[in-house]
Amino acid sequence: METIQKNKKEIPMNMGEIYPGTLKAILFDMDNTLFDFIAAKIVACKEILSYIGKENENISEDPLELFGYFLRGVYGFEDYENIRDYLQERRLFTARSYRKCCEIYEREKLENLELYPGVRCTLDHLKEQGIELAIITDANRFHALARLSKVELLDYFDLLVAADMTGTKKPDPEHFLFALRALGTKPEESLVVGDSIRRDMEPARKLGLKTAYASYGDWRPAEEEDKCFDFRLNTFSDLLLYLRA
Known part of the structure; x- marks a missing residue:
């Protein structure tokens, strides 16, 4: 051979x-x-935490905490419901914050593809x-x-x-x-x-x-x-x- x-x-x-x-x-x-794609998703999660952390000092800065919600298998790997669950479990959910987090997620995920x-x-x-x-x-x-x-x-x-x-x-x-x-x-x-x-x-x-x-x-x-x-x-x-x- x-x-x-x-x-x-x-x-x-x-x-x-x-x-x-x-x-x-x-x-x-x-x-x-x-x-x-995983690296881009983690950057997107980091930017979401940075956004919600501006008004909530107790929010973790570790993007893997939010990324872990996408790994659970409860919803699809790209489903926004993972973000919803994260916000709801921390009593941070509002329609406005959820919408903004989804926008950040899509924008940063796409922009950071290499x-x-x-x-x-x-x-x-x-x-x-x-x-x-x-x-x-x-x-x-x-x-x-x-x-x-x-x-x-x-x-x-x-x-x-x-x-x-x-x-x-x-x-x-x-x-x-x-x-x-x-x-x-x-x-x-x-x-x-x-x-x-x-x-x-x-x-x-x-x-x-x-x-x-x-x-x-x-x-x-x-x-x-x-x-x-x-x-x-x-x-x-x-x-x-x-x-x-």
């Missing part, structure tokens, strides 16, 4: 036998795969190879377009599959099947790149797609119990090593 040296680790060059010519499409998750290193040049290279590129995300279409526009990546992608387009969220297979139908590609001709084992890697493999685990963006390391992916990306640009591009 041919290998290449990178960071003192051998990376197999023919894993999954994915090569230009047989690979026709790459389906990318968006948040924490193309850019650091691409991971190597994303733009890697996508440039993939486009040069004629590979079709798609986004498959659990965000709704409006938010997905806003984020891609903010980081100036919108023009790179041939297709966007968002939650409000399919009526489902990953790991439901419909996100992946929708993309394959729209692009006219077969599972064996396609690769999924994502940061979640459960929501990206496992459903994609069940459908017969190749999988690249974006470990650099996975903030849930406990998920990785078994090797449920074809290969691991330690950086976004590692993708080029595996594709021999």
